[in-house]
Amino acid sequence: MAVLATGVKLQLTQEVDIAMSLTASAHSIPGTLRQEVLIDGRHRLLTDEPEAVGGNGSAPAPHELFPAALAACVSTTLVMYARTKKWRLDGVDVDVDYDHRATPRRFEIDIRVTGDLSGPQLDMLEKVAAACPVRRGIESGIEFVERIELKPASVHERGAA
16 A cells, blocks of 8 residues: 555555666667657657757657656546546546746646546545656655766767768
8 A cells, every 4th residue: 555645545456566766768869859768678759859949840859758747647646546446537637738948847737537526536536636656756856866978989980980
């Protein structure tokens, strides 16, 4: 049983492998601003920049993944919680408006649910939404540890220069 930051208890009905950390690796695609991202060695996605800044606009820009992750996390957290309670939650739609130019950054989250839910159940879902792991991670603060190294060029790369 997990106890969320709001004091809400969330009991998972199936065994979940909880990893201590997640890993994402980005590999630049030469000649472009596209990146191939590998998440935990299992999932791949692409990012790109808009044409206005030199990209092709062929995939989301990295900063666009931030509100997408929050929207998906809120929705998933609500569905999981409703399942554990056996509530009739038929659908969840979450819109996140992210102002990445503001200081501090600003998220506006609009949640729409459908189903046979009471007022107290809606109140609880609002508390649960505020406790999604992505939001908790943002609110608790983030520490960055960075390293950079120069890799020797391969024989093929040296020949092309």
